[in-house]
Amino acid sequence: MKRRAVMKYAAVAAALSFGLTACSGSGSDDAKESGVVRVTLANHVWTEGIKSAIPEFEQSSGLKVELTQLGEDQLSDQYNVKLNAGSDEIDVMMYRPLQEGKAFAKNGYLADLTEKVSSDSGWDWKDYQEGPVKATTADGKVVGVPIITEREVLYYRKDLLKAAGLEVPKTMEELEAAAKAIKESTPDTAGFVARTGKSTAVTQFSSFLYSFGGDFTDSSGKSAVNSDAAKKAYAYYGGLIKNYGPANVSTDMSWPEAMAIFTQGKAAFYTEADSLYKNATDPAKSKVADSVGFAPLPAGPAGSKPYNIPSWGLAVNEASSNQDNAWKFIQWATSKERTLAAQKAGVPGPRASVWSNPEGTSTYPKDLADAIAVSAENGVGHDRPEVVTVGKAREIVGEPIVASITGADASAAADSAHDAFQKFLDSEKQ
Amino acid sequence: MSVTNAPRSAPARSAGRPPSFAGNVSAWSNRHRKWLFAAPAMIFVGILIVFPLVWTLYLSLTDSQGSVRAATEFIGFQNYLAVLTDTERFWPAVGRTLTFTGVALVCEVVLGMGIALLLWRPFRGEKWVRVAILLPLVATPVAVGMMWRLIFDPNIGFANQLLGMVGIPPQPWLSGQDTALGTTIFMDVWQWTPMVVLILLAGLTSLSDEPDEAARVDGANAFQRFFYITLPLMMPTVIVAILLRGIDALKTFDILYATKGKGGGSFNEVETLNVYAYGLSFDYNQYGLSSAVLILFFMIIIGSMWLLTMRKKAVSK
Numbered sequence: 005m006k007r008r009a010v011m012k013y014a015a016v017a018a019a020l021s022f023g024l025t026a027c028s029g030s031g032s033d034d035a036k037e038s039g040v041v042r043v044t045l046a047n048h049v050w051t052e053g054i055k056s057a058i059p060e061f062e063q064s065s066g067l068k069v070e071l072t073q074l075g076e077d078q079l080s081d082q083y084n085v086k087l088n089a090g091s092d093e094i095d096v097m098m099y100r101p102l103q104e105g106k107a108f109a110k111n112g113y114l115a116d117l118t119e120k121v122s123s124d125s126g127w128d129w130k131d132y133q134e135g136p137v138k139a140t141t142a143d144g145k146v147v148g149v150p151i152i153t154e155r156e157v158l159y160y161r162k163d164l165l166k167a168a169g170l171e172v173p174k175t176m177e178e179l180e181a182a183a184k185a186i187k188e189s190t191p192d193t194a195g196f197v198a199r200t201g202k203s204t205a206v207t208q209f210s211s212f213l214y215s216f217g218g219d220f221t222d223s224s225g226k227s228a229v230n231s232d233a234a235k236k237a238y239a240y241y242g243g244l245i246k247n248y249g250p251a252n253v254s255t256d257m258s259w260p261e262a263m264a265i266f267t268q269g270k271a272a273f274y275t276e277a278d279s280l281y282k283n284a285t286d287p288a289k290s291k292v293a294d295s296v297g298f299a300p301l302p303a304g305p306a307g308s309k310p311y312n313i314p315s316w317g318l319a320v321n322e323a324s325s326n327q328d329n330a331w332k333f334i335q336w337a338t339s340k341e342r343t344l345a346a347q348k349a350g351v352p353g354p355r356a357s358v359w360s361n362p363e364g365t366s367t368y369p370k371d372l373a374d375a376i377a378v379s380a381e382n383g384v385g386h387d388r389p390e391v392v393t394v395g396k397a398r399e400i401v402g403e404p405i406v407a408s409i410t411g412a413d414a415s416a417a418a419d420s421a422h423d424a425f426q427k428f429l430d431s432e433k434q
Numbered sequence: 435m436s437v438t439n440a441p442r443s444a445p446a447r448s449a450g451r452p453p454s455f456a457g458n459v460s461a462w463s464n465r466h467r468k469w470l471f472a473a474p475a476m477i478f479v480g481i482l483i484v485f486p487l488v489w490t491l492y493l494s495l496t497d498s499q500g501s502v503r504a505a506t507e508f509i510g511f512q513n514y515l516a517v518l519t520d521t522e523r524f525w526p527a528v529g530r531t532l533t534f535t536g537v538a539l540v541c542e543v544v545l546g547m548g549i550a551l552l553l554w555r556p557f558r559g560e561k562w563v564r565v566a567i568l569l570p571l572v573a574t575p576v577a578v579g580m581m582w583r584l585i586f587d588p589n590i591g592f593a594n595q596l597l598g599m600v601g602i603p604p605q606p607w608l609s610g611q612d613t614a615l616g617t618t619i620f621m622d623v624w625q626w627t628p629m630v631v632l633i634l635l636a637g638l639t640s641l642s643d644e645p646d647e648a649a650r651v652d653g654a655n656a657f658q659r660f661f662y663i664t665l666p667l668m669m670p671t672v673i674v675a676i677l678l679r680g681i682d683a684l685k686t687f688d689i690l691y692a693t694k695g696k697g698g699g700s701f702n703e704v705e706t707l708n709v710y711a712y713g714l715s716f717d718y719n720q721y722g723l724s725s726a727v728l729i730l731f732f733m734i735i736i737g738s739m740w741l742l743t744m745r746k747k748a749v750s751k
Contacts (some may be wrong), residue, residue: 077696084716088502107719110747111501252588254609255700268590392500395717399697406700410611 005054008260008352041329046071046079046316049282050152050351051098057345061336080104087113087321091169094321095330101139101148101317104391108319109142115320120331124402127335128357135385136314136354149338150314150354151346154279155379156211156301156387157310157372163295164193164272172299175217176240179273179302185247186272186300196247197262197271198241200409201393204258205241207387209309209405215304220389220401220425227429229401229421233306234293235415240304242408267291270386275301278376279315282350298372300379306367314354314382351377387427391432400424451684487732494725502721513726523702523710524727528734530615531706535683538622542679543672545623546630551660553631571628580691582621583608601730608693614703621689626682630675637671638664673746677739682733687712707731 030292045051058069067297074082086094092095098399099108108114123127129137136150158179161174168186174180183195199205213219218233228234245253250265259276263283266274267290272282279299285291301310318337320330336342343353348367358364359380365373389397406416440476452462463470494513496506517524549567553560570578585592586607607617641664649659665672687708690698697713698705705713711731714724 058714081716084719108499111504113501135610201695202701203696250589252594252604252606252609254588254606255611256609256694265589270589393718395696395719402700 008230011068032375039066040068040070041095041326041333042070042077042093043098043333044082044094045098047073047075048098048152048316048351049279050316050346053341053346053349053351057342060197061333063100065332065336067332069333080083083108083113085287087111087323090323092321092323092325095324095326096333097319097321098151098316099319101136101150101314102386102388102390103394105139105142105148105317106390109147110392113322114142114147115322115324115330116145116147117149117320117329117331120335121146121149123349124335131340131355131357133354133356135312135383136317138385138386139314140317140319148317148319149334151338151343152279152316153313153352153354155310155312155352155383156208156240156275157159157272157278157281157375157379158299158301159266159276159281159284160297160299161269161272161292161295162297163292164190165297171179172297173273173302174299175305176212176302180240180244182246183244183273187248192270194250194271196244196263196273197249197263197265198275199259199404200249200253200255200257200406202255202406203398205405206398206402207311208277209237209241209402210384210387211275211301211309212241212304214309214311215301215306216240217304218308219384220397221429225429227422227425229404229425230418234419237304238404238414238418240406242405242414245409246411249409253409255409267293277315278372278379279316279350279352281369281372295371298369298375300375307380308378310379310383311385311387312380313385314385375410391429393428393432397425400428490725490728493721493727496722498721498725499723500719506722507720513722516729517723517726517730523705526702527705527707527710530704531684531708531734532705534615534619534622534686534706535680538619538626538682538683539676541619541623542627542630543676545627545738546675547633547672549627549631550634550638551636567631568628570625571632573625575625575688576692578621578625579689582617582624583693586617611701611703614694614699618690619706620695621693622683622686625689626679630679633675633678634668634671637674641667669747670751673749674740677742677746680742681735681739684738685731707734 045054047255055071056073061067062069064187072082079098080103083094083097083099087108099105121127132150133153136153137146140146140148141149158173164181164186165172168182168189170182172200173180173182179196185195186193187195199208208222214233216233216237217366218231218237221226222231240407250270251381254261259280262274263280263396265271269292279300282289284290284296285293291297301308318334320327320334324330340355340357344358344361344364347353347358347364350367353359353364365376368376388394389401391397403421403424404414408414448518493502493506495508495510497509497512498504498506553564553567573581586594588594588604588606588609591607593607597604606613607616644660645663645667649663654662685708686706690704690706690709691712694704696717698709707727708731711724714720714727717722
């Protein structure tokens, strides 16, 4: 027993120090042979599309793809262990430019792709939207290729609005009034639902923050989470959930839980990333598939300012001895054709040409395509604090969100979050 | 592991001839055989336990963060100072760890003893009952966590529907700040009581019947027989059960992580030491601090084990 206790930590420590992962990986030397490319991807609609197309790539390139697919948390743990150990067991990795991007680049985990992206005019790096490219660039070097972009939109139930005689809300006041009306008329249906977890809610709250005229930091890089605008945004977001949200609301909800409440028909309004829309409109996953409508984020005092970000990208592991083949895979997976196919399957992409091609939005509900176009126009390029240790920063700035949801004083919580966040920012500068 | 030292007999040599190389090797291995046989296990232990432990100790004395391969500075006991003066996360986590372990242990031992006593005497259908009782034990903790998470969902969960049938208002369970830790303790009890039952049942069946029968003849009732005869005789077994289960409960991670995720929930409701150390490493990438927490945690485990072993020795006498 004692041995087991020690063993657990030992394994972690060993993994972090020695590259002996708790249960050692494939350990094969395939990577040294040039015929294999090892790809680690996250569970996502995009991944499903790529998975079914991989045989095509294997045939045309003569390479064999070894695919590892993981959930978000397991994925970042895996990267933490393997990249820390300088393992060459990963060639291509799917990563979150805004979550791990800065840290990975700082630690030198990402290979420099600057020359590779500009070497093929047919693949056309210039076709990529500016915002996503900025997010996958570090110190002037391109270190990743964006694959998925997302914006926050308003999901709503057409049938409930119609029954209540309500218009689609265009401002935050209207949203609140509509949520209130629905909650009062149908007590077992929530007026509004959204993410509630301290860390997970931060990204979805960010659009509210910008629309109220705030941001996580000010122009000089100092914490701004206690500005009047931020305090109003915290109080508004938390208040919507507290007053018009589901009964007994949990403060641990990420998108799967919040989405489940919406798709079970238990909420009228829901703000979430557009890239997840399939979960709401697919009859296999949603009880309300045929009555879901989409609209741009309602406007706050500063207008409608949703985030517009590249949520995922592909990068090459710097320690991989197989970088050329890794690039071949990325080049294929992000080609114009593949991007169009993915976008038609419901994954908004980062290529301008695909967006301007009518086929690119042909499969989208019309109101969603319109909402995306509007949001792309006035969107903000980040949805979380732009720092190295994003995980910790999110927990700090998310504190007032849960305080507000549970009915505590959002303003006091914002003040203490501000102090903690400033301290954190100072520690990162050292 | 004890190896009796066999008398060393010098290998037989034919007179006058120098020993061959093979003869030398076999003579050497004969002389050191107890080490030789233990070597594979010792090397294994060395690589998998001692080295990482020493490495963790080293990391805890540096400012390692971001990447383990980044340059680090030796900062002495600063991490320990930071951790031990951290009243926001560390001490509450210690409190939660001890609460979780203490409450779960008491429930498991009391329940386990009760069930073991019920199963002690043969009865019809005991095989089936035993299988049913052992079922939670074979389930994967993460899957158990997921299952209970669904059952305890405040809005669509079965638990609240059940309460609704008997007119009790819905409870927040895992999502309540005050109820989350209690709910995870309940899950732990549900899953691990069977293990305690197994250990205690083994102890009960090995007891001799004479003292019990003698007491019966003397007119002692069931309670008296249990508290004055069975329980004292069972004490060493009970302590073994507490020891095994206690160490496991102290370092519970899977159930907590599967139900509340990183940081033990938005208010760190179920953040025990283990969950905290994990978050420090994998979420904040502060390897130095995390290692310091782990070393302190390791000491807590070793300390509580030592106390219990002492207790066991006293009881066994």
